[in-house]
Amino acid sequence: MIVRTMLDLRFIKDNLDAVKKNIGDRFMKADADLVAALFDKRNELLKRLEDERRSRNENAAAMKGKLEAAVRDGLIAEGKRLKDAIAALEAEAEDVLSRLDAELRRIPNMAHPDAPIGKEDKDNTEVKRVGTPTEFDFEPKDHVQLGQDLDIIDFDAGTKVSGTKFYYLKNEGVFLELGLVRYVLDILAKKGFTPFITPDVAKTEILEGIGFNPRGAESNVYTVEGDGTCLVGTAEITLGGYYSDTIFSKDKLPLRMAGLSHCFRREAGASGQFSKGLYRVHQFTKLEMFAYCLPEDSGAIHEELRLIEEEIFSGLGIPFRVVDTCTGDLGAPAYRKWDLEAWMPGRNGGEWGEVTSTSNCTDYQARRLNIKYKDDDGKNKYVHMLNGTAIAISRGIIALLENYQQADGTVKIPPALVPYVGFETIKRK
Numbered sequence: 001m002i003v004r005t006m007l008d009l010r011f012i013k014d015n016l017d018a019v020k021k022n023i024g025d026r027f028m029k030a031d032a033d034l035v036a037a038l039f040d041k042r043n044e045l046l047k048r049l050e051d052e053r054r055s056r057n058e059n060a061a062a063m064k065g066k067l068e069a070a071v072r073d074g075l076i077a078e079g080k081r082l083k084d085a086i087a088a089l090e091a092e093a094e095d096v097l098s099r100l101d102a103e104l105r106r107i108p109n110m111a112h113p114d115a116p117i118g119k120e121d122k123d124n125t126e127v128k129r130v131g132t133p134t135e136f137d138f139e140p141k142d143h144v145q146l147g148q149d150l151d152i153i154d155f156d157a158g159t160k161v162s163g164t165k166f167y168y169l170k171n172e173g174v175f176l177e178l179g180l181v182r183y184v185l186d187i188l189a190k191k192g193f194t195p196f197i198t199p200d201v202a203k204t205e206i207l208e209g210i211g212f213n214p215r216g217a218e219s220n221v222y223t224v225e226g227d228g229t230c231l232v233g234t235a236e237i238t239l240g241g242y243y244s245d246t247i248f249s250k251d252k253l254p255l256r257m258a259g260l261s262h263c264f265r266r267e268a269g270a271s272g273q274f275s276k277g278l279y280r281v282h283q284f285t286k287l288e289m290f291a292y293c294l295p296e297d298s299g300a301i302h303e304e305l306r307l308i309e310e311e312i313f314s315g316l317g318i319p320f321r322v323v324d325t326c327t328g329d330l331g332a333p334a335y336r337k338w339d340l341e342a343w344m345p346g347r348n349g350g351e352w353g354e355v356t357s358t359s360n361c362t363d364y365q366a367r368r369l370n371i372k373y374k375d376d377d378g379k380n381k382y383v384h385m386l387n388g389t390a391i392a393i394s395r396g397i398i399a400l401l402e403n404y405q406q407a408d409g410t411v412k413i414p415p416a417l418v419p420y421v422g423f424e425t426i427k428r429k
Contacts, residue, residue: 007107007364009039022110025327027119030106038100045093052089056082105208109364111327112336118326124339125326130310131319133343133350134403141409142346143401144277147173149409151429153397155277165267165282172426176400177285177393179420181260184287184312184391191308193258193289198238200262201229206241209368211333211361222264235259236387239290244369247380253373254293254301258390261286277398279353284394291386294373295363298384302360305388306338309356312391315416318399319343321352334359342399355395358388 012019012035019032059082063075116125147153152173158166169177185195207214207221207230214221214230222231232238239259248255267280278284289308291301306322313320325337337359341352363382366372372380404412411426418424 007104007109008367009035009104012036012107013039019107019110022327023108025111025117026108026330026332027328028106028108028332030108031103032107035100035103035107038096038103042093042096042100045089045096049086049089049093052082052086056086108330108332109335109362111330111334112360114324115330115336116324116326119328120326121329123326124323124329126321126323127338128322129319130314130321131317131343133319134345136345136405136407138407140345140402140405142277143344143398144346146346146401146405146409146411147277149428150411150426152176152426153278163282165280167278167281171429172421172423173397175421175423176397176426179417179422180391180393180396181285181287183315183417183420185258185260187308187312187315188258188287188289188390191256193256196235196239196242196257196259198232198235198259198261200232200264202232202237202241204228204230206244206369207232207237209244210237210240210365211331211368212237220265220267222266231264232261233263233265234286234387234389235261235263235288236290239288240365240369240385240387243292243371246371248292248371248373248383250294250373250375253383254291254297257290259288259290261288263392278394279347279398281394284392286392287390289358289388289390292371292383293386295381295384298360298362298386302336302338302358302386305358305386306340309338309340309358309388309390313340313342313355313399316396316400316414317416318403318414320355325357331359333361333364335362335364336360342395342403344398344402345405346398346402353395353398355392355399356389358386360384360386 012032016032016036023030023032059075059079063072116123144155152169152171154168154170157168189195201224204214212221212233213219214223221233224230238261239257262283263286264283267282289305291305293301320340320342323339323341325339330337337357339354340356342355344351344353347353362384365385366382371383373383375381401411404414406412409428413421413424
């Protein structure tokens, strides 16, 4: 069994206190002491196996040629003992490796030293604000009411046909989704991103390599029973798996990709005012940015991804703020994460709501997926992998409808989007 680590095992062993503090700061359950102990046990077993196999080879070599019966009988007996001992050690080593692999999956990436320490959204740090919250001289509606009044979103039919947290887009709502996709794709294409439409299904080992948990009550993933696959919650999974078991030549990096996919999320337990309507749904369309790069470039590319997200929403004229995500809200793979939160007038009387995020996952995912580059010294080293939401269409629609609503119940379309949708206003039917 080959153990592909999320964090370097030697790093964990040599920086045990820092790793344990990082686990605590992220409010996650993982046992770094057990990982270190299993690492030592693995090394001990591998050393013993190596010694026993060497003895077996020496014993086999000694049996060649003419030997006295007593000597041969002794060598045969020793050979049987070595065979049994090696089998027992191999079984023990396999068990230790399996336990080590399971425990390693629980160890999160190290967090950036500047990431704010905290457990929930309220602990995130606002670092930038673009635009000011939209004000109205009338009582604004939320996107649920607007969608129903304008006959562009049907939640009731979605619930009847598919269950809660599903919906239909219809009439101008369809062109709004398609227009947002094309608007964002054009921006990304000009910036050198290769466009993809990715599969909506991925193998379990790819999800695990990216850092998603496809099993258990706490999982947010839909599994395909008996097939070893899952519905993807983001194209981060399929774009990240695209180059698994690959060694890049250094001059091919950085590599920028843009993936369009449906996203499927169980959203178990998600309910209430902040999850109503399109904000948390089981299926939505998303354009995801992804980058593979050299370790020394990942900080700059992380900033690049965030600036692209800002450009997209600035171009739509939607007020937003940027927050530095706290340690407890980073997720296991992320070293650092920026969130963009758009102003949503219909959210609890006016609130910021997350519309995009971008994460630098350093080499955490690359280690598990075995993605490397050949450095100038001839050695193969792990790439850094980053992801960023270009636009999650459902939340983009929330921000558009709520910020561009008019007193007469219509919704204006931002000028930048008009060429992509073919109309300037969504009118009541």
